[in-house]
Amino acid sequence: MNNSRKRFIIIEVILAMMVIVLAVIMLKEQRGEARRKVSVIVQDSDNSRWSAFRYGLKMAAEDQGVEVFVVSTGDGMTAEEEIEAVKYEMNHGADAVIVQPVPGTDMEGKLKKLEKKVPIMLVGNTVSNDRDSSKFPITETDNYVMGQAVAEELSSDYNGNLKGKTIGIVTADGNSESAVNRRKGFQEVLENSGVNIAWSVFGEFGESEKNALKNQPRVDIVVALDDASLTAAGEYSAAKDLHGAVLYGIGTSTEAVYYLDTGIVECLIVPDEFNAGYQSLTEVAKSLQGYFHKMKDTTLSFTVLRKEELFSEKNQEILFAMSQ
Amino acid sequence: METKCLESTKKLKPRGMQSTIMFAFSVISVSIMLVLGIVMYMKFSSLSQHEIIQNTKKLMEQTGENLEDYLVSMRQVSDAVYYNVIKENDFSGQDNDIQQGMNLIYEANRNDLRSIAIYNNYGSLMAAEPIVLQKEDINVTRQDWYGQAVEEVENMHFSTPHIQNLFDDATRRYYWVISLSRVVELTENGNPLYGVLLVDMDYSSISRMMQQINAANNEQYYYLCDGNGQIIYHMRQLQISNGIANESSKVAAGYKDGVYDETFEGEHRKLIVRNISYTGWKLVGVIPDSAFTHGMLNIRYFIVMLILLMAMMLAVIHRVVSERISSPILKLNDSVMEYEAGEKPEIYIGGSQEIRHLGHSIQRSYEQIDILMQKIVLEQNERRKSELDALQSQINPHFLYNALDSITWMVEGGRNDDAVFMISELAKLFRISLSKGRTVISVQDELQHAKSYMNIQKIRYKNCFSITFDVDAEVYSYCCVKLVLQPILENAINYGVDSMDDCGEIIVAGKKKNGNIILSVTDNGIGIPEDEIGFLLTDSDRVHKHGSGVGLVNVNNRIQILFGKKYGLTIESELDEGTTVSICIPAVVYTEDNRKVLEKGHIFGREE
Numbered sequence: 065m066n067n068s069r070k071r072f073i074i075i076e077v078i079l080a081m082m083v084i085v086l087a088v089i090m091l092k093e094q095r096g097e098a099r100r101k102v103s104v105i106v107q108d109s110d111n112s113r114w115s116a117f118r119y120g121l122k123m124a125a126e127d128q129g130v131e132v133f134v135v136s137t138g139d140g141m142t143a144e145e146e147i148e149a150v151k152y153e154m155n156h157g158a159d160a161v162i163v164q165p166v167p168g169t170d171m172e173g174k175l176k177k178l179e180k181k182v183p184i185m186l187v188g189n190t191v192s193n194d195r196d197s198s199k200f201p202i203t204e205t206d207n208y209v210m211g212q213a214v215a216e217e218l219s220s221d222y223n224g225n226l227k228g229k230t231i232g233i234v235t236a237d238g239n240s241e242s243a244v245n246r247r248k249g250f251q252e253v254l255e256n257s258g259v260n261i262a263w264s265v266f267g268e269f270g271e272s273e274k275n276a277l278k279n280q281p282r283v284d285i286v287v288a289l290d291d292a293s294l295t296a297a298g299e300y301s302a303a304k305d306l307h308g309a310v311l312y313g314i315g316t317s318t319e320a321v322y323y324l325d326t327g328i329v330e331c332l333i334v335p336d337e338f339n340a341g342y343q344s345l346t347e348v349a350k351s352l353q354g355y356f357h358k359m360k361d362t363t364l365s366f367t368v369l370r371k372e373e374l375f376s377e378k379n380q381e382i383l384f385a386m387s388q
Numbered sequence: 389m390e391t392k393c394l395e396s397t398k399k400l401k402p403r404g405m406q407s408t409i410m411f412a413f414s415v416i417s418v419s420i421m422l423v424l425g426i427v428m429y430m431k432f433s434s435l436s437q438h439e440i441i442q443n444t445k446k447l448m449e450q451t452g453e454n455l456e457d458y459l460v461s462m463r464q465v466s467d468a469v470y471y472n473v474i475k476e477n478d479f480s481g482q483d484n485d486i487q488q489g490m491n492l493i494y495e496a497n498r499n500d501l502r503s504i505a506i507y508n509n510y511g512s513l514m515a516a517e518p519i520v521l522q523k524e525d526i527n528v529t530r531q532d533w534y535g536q537a538v539e540e541v542e543n544m545h546f547s548t549p550h551i552q553n554l555f556d557d558a559t560r561r562y563y564w565v566i567s568l569s570r571v572v573e574l575t576e577n578g579n580p581l582y583g584v585l586l587v588d589m590d591y592s593s594i595s596r597m598m599q600q601i602n603a604a605n606n607e608q609y610y611y612l613c614d615g616n617g618q619i620i621y622h623m624r625q626l627q628i629s630n631g632i633a634n635e636s637s638k639v640a641a642g643y644k645d646g647v648y649d650e651t652f653e654g655e656h657r658k659l660i661v662r663n664i665s666y667t668g669w670k671l672v673g674v675i676p677d678s679a680f681t682h683g684m685l686n687i688r689y690f691i692v693m694l695i696l697l698m699a700m701m702l703a704v705i706h707r708v709v710s711e712r713i714s715s716p717i718l719k720l721n722d723s724v725m726e727y728e729a730g731e732k733p734e735i736y737i738g739g740s741q742e743i744r745h746l747g748h749s750i751q752r753s754y755e756q757i758d759i760l761m762q763k764i765v766l767e768q769n770e771r772r773k774s775e776l777d778a779l780q781s782q783i784n785p786h787f788l789y790n791a792l793d794s795i796t797w798m799v800e801g802g803r804n805d806d807a808v809f810m811i812s813e814l815a816k817l818f819r820i821s822l823s824k825g826r827t828v829i830s831v832q833d834e835l836q837h838a839k840s841y842m843n844i845q846k847i848r849y850k851n852c853f854s855i856t857f858d859v860d861a862e863v864y865s866y867c868c869v870k871l872v873l874q875p876i877l878e879n880a881i882n883y884g885v886d887s888m889d890d891c892g893e894i895i896v897a898g899k900k901k902n903g904n905i906i907l908s909v910t911d912n913g914i915g916i917p918e919d920e921i922g923f924l925l926t927d928s929d930r931v932h933k934h935g936s937g938v939g940l941v942n943v944n945n946r947i948q949i950l951f952g953k954k955y956g957l958t959i960e961s962e963l964d965e966g967t968t969v970s971i972c973i974p975a976v977v978y979t980e981d982n983r984k985v986l987e988k989g990h991i992f993g994r995e996e
Contacts, residue, residue, distance in 0.1 A: 072410075072707055079700045086693045094686070120626075318560055338626055338630070342632070381629050387561065387563070
């Protein structure tokens with residue numbers, strides 16, 4: 065075979081290969097790239113307190129071109145159930161998982177094992193109570209600082225004169241990092257204020273429950289450090305079962321805002337749940353799109369809501385996200 | 389640097405004809421295809437861009453009309469409440485009629501409405517539909533919609549979307565509404581007074597319309613803003629308010645209806661603006677450049693694929709065409725190259741008329757060259773032969789004169805037997821000399837000739853020397869140039885043994901050595917001075933002291949003409965010791981064929 069013929073065949077083969085590559089690319093373009101799927105596992109996911117979070121997830125999913133699926137969970141999800149849910153999602157095509165971890169034995173180790181298969185991002189709280197030693201990327205509002213903020217607002221309302229005041233603290237979950245650190249932050253600020261923390265309860269607060277708030281001794285101030293406990297306390301207060309205690313707390317639902325609006329809650333701290341959803345999913349989507357992208361922690365802000373400024377332009381946006 | 393350039397220029401070999409044609413064709417066609425491809429793409433791109441803008445405008449026109457219809461219907465609700473309910477009834481005694489009238493209107497439009505409410509000039513609620521509890525401590529006069537209505541009493545006012553903050557909703561929910569407010573004239577206890585009629589439209593109706601047009605999964609999107617650039621609907625509303633995203637709504641709010649170019653956050657994009665009547669709102673369509681290219685991506689691939697396929701096809705066509713054009717020339721070139729390499733192929737004649745003519749011409753020239761070459765070879769042979777003949781012819785008269793002179797004095801001296809012997813030897817000598825005109829004879833004949841010659845010379849020189857023949861019998865049958873020994877023997881007698889008294893000795897030897905025949909004549913004469921030896925074989929014009937003057941030069945030339953330059957004579961001599969003259973010729977068996985070949989001038993083993 066002479067050189068000219070060889071060259072001709074090589075050129076034809078190269079051109080043919082280019083045509084084939086182009087055809088494959090065209091077909092791929094026509095089919096459209098399959099969207100990556102991210103599953104989200106949070107406690108009591110259908111509760112309205114997740115509305116802003118879910119809206120943030122939805123917006124981020126549209127912006128990043130990923131598919132997001134919020135797993136329907138109940139209120140009392142255990143650590144084992146949560147691990148099973150993560151495994152189930154992984155086995156059913158989830159490319160990444162966003163988890164609000166439930167306190168449990170060796171939860172961090174179990175999640176770490178699963179993280180080898182797909183990226184895991186935490187939201188809301190870390191697994192261990194020491195936030196700095198968390199082995200997972202996390203998107204959350206600093207729970208300790210939020211606890212401090214509640215105390216500062218309370219202190220400010222009483223001009224720093226809280227001596228002799230009695231306080232009851234309510235949290236839905238006593239062991240989670242968020243509850244522990246919020247309580248810690250709250251208590252540390254009021255440590256030397258002379259305030260008396262009469263009781264601290266957590267768990268279920270229904271009428272029939274042991275922890276029913278109306279059964280607690282009378283206090284001047286009740287502080288609810290999460291949305292579930294705040295709405296529960298709000299209900300008691302609305303029913304005049306809180307013995308006239310002033311209510312402060314942290315909440316993310318329209319119910320919580322309603323109690324602020326109706327004067328039942330004095331001051332409401334609202335963590336930026338829209339951004340919790342948006343930033344966590346954005347970070348996860350980026351890690352799925354870029355092999356070398358390392359997910360990083362995001363600390364979000366919070367807003368202090370008072371009845372007087374509830375309908376200001378800025379605060380209306382918070383309500384807008386909650387109302388979705 | 390210059391040297392390098394020169395070297396690289398030298399390295400550049402001239403391309404083959406087919407490659408050159410194909411290269412030229414390919415360059416031209418690829419250039420044309422590229423230009424065509426680019427022009428085609430630009431045309432498609434411009435058409436597609438135009439199409440996208442037109443479609444966007446149409447969609448926006450339709451959505452604008454829908455929005456306007458919706459807003460008109462809300463205005464109609466407001467008008468209906470005002471003219472059919474408020475104006476027709478007195479608030480002091482006809483509460484039920486008012487409530488009923490409002491209820492009818494509300495029910496008819498409940499999908500788009502959140503609530504209808506009438507406030508008096510102090511901000512107190514006069515009537516509301518649906519009937520719900522008003523929030524405590526509400527001061528509506530501080531709310532924007534109330535202020536706007538009171539500020540311009542003759543107009544209806546559309547607010548930007550906001551959370552409704554009027555009623556205590558038992559479901560603990562908050563609604564996003566757009567308020568349509570106007571100042572109305574109420575009658576209470578027969579007294580006219582001013583109030584504000586509020587129609588709160590459900591924001592979701594507008595957001596639904598906007599979501600529908602934003603549903604297409606391309607990069608273009610639509611948003612709604614008021615005359616100040618305040619966003620009413622944007623698919624990324626919260627991202628914008630959170631600072632995650634930005635929008636140029638303030639700039640767009642300043643535009644009238646039309647299409648505008650802008651560069652926003654480093655990206656060029658087109659804005660299509662449409663005013664919404666009655667409100668001063670702007671419906672804005674945004675088409676980033678990437679949306680145009682996104683749609684063009686497939687066309688881009690298609691054009692590149694088309695170019696590649698055409699390139700493949702053209703490569704085949706170019707090859708066929710260039711082969712057709714160059715093939716006859718290449719064949720002709722190949723046959724000429726073969727001819728140059730020493731083969732004798734038929735010169736290729738084929739292809740187009742011009743190439744055929746060229747082939748014919750080359751063939752004719754080669755034929756003529758062949759004829760001329762043969763002629764030259766023939767002439768050369770003739771010339772050699774005539775030279776040889778001329779050289780041989782120099783021998784005979786000289787020797788004949790000497791021999792006849794000897795016979796004459798023998799006859800005169802009465803030595804008849806000697807004369808007879810002499811004559812018979814002379815006869816043998818001439819028989820071999822003639823040899824039917826042949827130039828090449830066998831070594832045996834040449835030795836016989838030498839013997840005859842020496843017998844004659846011995847008589848003439850009165851046996852003053854002795855002659856010995858020491859020749860291997862195997863060399864007899866090889867070819868030899870005629871009469872080469874005789875001049876050497878003559879020299880040996882004249883210069884070697886002539887002056888010696890009865891002790892002269894000449895030895896003729898012959899043997900085969902290394903494929904050559906070596907014949908030598910050795911005498912024990914006075915020898916030749918060293919400086920003389922060099923001239924003996926080269927200088928034919930020297931004056932000879934004795935003999936015919938036909939010297940060793942003659943013999944050497946004859947041998948070399950016939951056998952080549954590497955054969956001939958060699959002379960070794962030492963003063964007072966003697967001289968040996970050796971003849972070296974190739975060992976060619978004496979046959980008739982070999983003789984003829986040699987005489988024709990073809991030299992055995994010669995590389996010329």
